[in-house]
Amino acid sequence: QKEVEQNSGPLSVPEGAIASLNCTYSDRVSQSFFWYRQYSGKSPELIMSIYSNGDKEDGRFTAQLNKASQYVSLLIRDSQPSDSATYLCAVPTGTYKYIFGTGTRLKVLA
Amino acid sequence: KAGVTQTPRYLIKTRGQQVTLSCSPISGHRSVSWYQQTPGQGLQFLFEYFSETQRNKGNFPGRFSGRQFSNSRSEMNVSTLELGDSALYLCASSLQPGGSEKLFFGSGTQLSVL
Numbered sequence: 001q002k003e004v005e006q007n008s009g010p011l012s013v014p015e016g017a018i019a020s021l022n023c024t025y026s027d028r029v030s031q032s033f034f035w036y037r038q039y040s041g042k043s044p045e046l047i048m049s050i051y052s053n054g055d056k057e058d059g060r061f062t063a064q065l066n067k068a069s070q071y072v073s074l075l076i077r078d079s080q081p082s083d084s085a086t087y088l089c090a091v092p093t094g095t096y097k098y099i100f101g102t103g104t105r106l107k108v109l110a
Numbered sequence: 111k112a113g114v115t116q117t118p119r120y121l122i123k124t125r126g127q128q129v130t131l132s133c134s135p136i137s138g139h140r141s142v143s144w145y146q147q148t149p150g151q152g153l154q155f156l157f158e159y160f161s162e163t164q165r166n167k168g169n170f171p172g173r174f175s176g177r178q179f180s181n182s183r184s185e186m187n188v189s190t191l192e193l194g195d196s197a198l199y200l201c202a203s204s205l206q207p208g209g210s211e212k213l214f215f216g217s218g219t220q221l222s223v224l
Contacts (some may be wrong), residue, residue: 034212043200043215044153088153090213097166098143098213102152 003027004091006101014109019076021104023089026070033065033072034090038103044088048074079108112137114203114216122222128189131219135182135203141165141211142184144176147198147218156199159184160207188221196223 003026013019025033032051036044050056050063050072062075072091076083086103093099115134123129135142143158155168159178176186182203188195200218204211 036213043218044213045215046212049212092211097155097158097168099155100145100153 003093003099004089004101006087006089006104008102009105010107011104012107012109013079015079015081017079017108019079019083019106019108021074021076021087021089021106023072023074023091023101024070025072025089025091025099027091027093027099028067028070030091030093032092033063034092035061035063035072035074036088036090036100038086038088040085076106079106081108081110084108114201114214116199116201116216116219118219119217120220120222122224123191124224125191125193127191128187129191129221131186131188131199131201131221133184133186133201133203133216135184135201136214139203139205139214140182141204141207142178142182143202143204143207143213144184144186145200145202146170147200148196153200156186158207165207191223193223196221 005024035048037047038044048063050065056063060077064073086105088103089101117132141160144156146154157167158165162178173189178184198218201216202213
C-alpha cells in the first residue's frame with residue numbers, strides 16, 4: 001500500500017469553478033500535512049500547511065483535514081488558468097522522512 | 111533572502127561515471143534533504159542531513175550518498191551511474207529536520223545518463 005495516495009488526474013475544471021484535490025495517507029501518527037504546487041519545469045513550492053482537523057483557509061485555498069479518515073484535501077475556489085499545475089500532497093512521518101504523493105495534475109480551462 | 115541554490119542546473123553523463131551535485135540552503139536553515147523526481151515515481155526521498163549528520167535515508171542503493179558541511183551546504187554523490195538514474199534531483203532546506211517543518215526547494219539538477 002502506498003503511503004500517500006493521490007489521483008494523478010488530469011483534473012479539468014472550468015475557469016471560476018472550485019477544484020477539489022484529494023489525498024489519503026497511511027501513517028496514523030502523522031501530525032502535519034502540506035500541499036505543494038509544481039508548475040511544469042519548475043520546483044515544488046509550498047502553498048498550504050495544516051495540522052489540526054477541520055478547515056484552514058488562505059485566500060482562494062482551503063485545506064481540509066480528517067485524521068480519523070486519514071484524508072486531506074485542497075480546495076481552490078474561483079480557479080484561474082494560472083492555477084494549472086501539479087499539486088503534491090506531502091506527509092512527514094515520525095522519522096524525519098517526508099513522503100510525497102505522485103501529485104494531481106490540474107488543468108483550468110479558460 | 112536568497113533561496114535554495116542548486117548547482118549545476120543540468121548534467122549529462124554516461125553510464126558508469128559518477129556525479130556530484132551541490133546544494134546551498136537558505137541562510138539559517140540547517141536541514142537539507144534530497145529527492146529524486148521522475149515522471150513515473152514522483153518525488154522519492156533520498157536522505158536528509160542536519161548538523162552534518164544523516165538523519166534518515168530512503169530506499170536507494172548505496173551508490174547514492176551525501177554529506178553536509180559545517181556551513182549546512184550539502185552535496186550528493188551518485189557513483190557508477192545507470193540509465194535509470196536520469197531524473198530531476200531536488201534539494202530542499204528547512205530550519206529543523208522533519209516534524210512540522212516546511213520545505214523550500216531549489217530549482218533542481220536535471221541529470222541525464224546516456
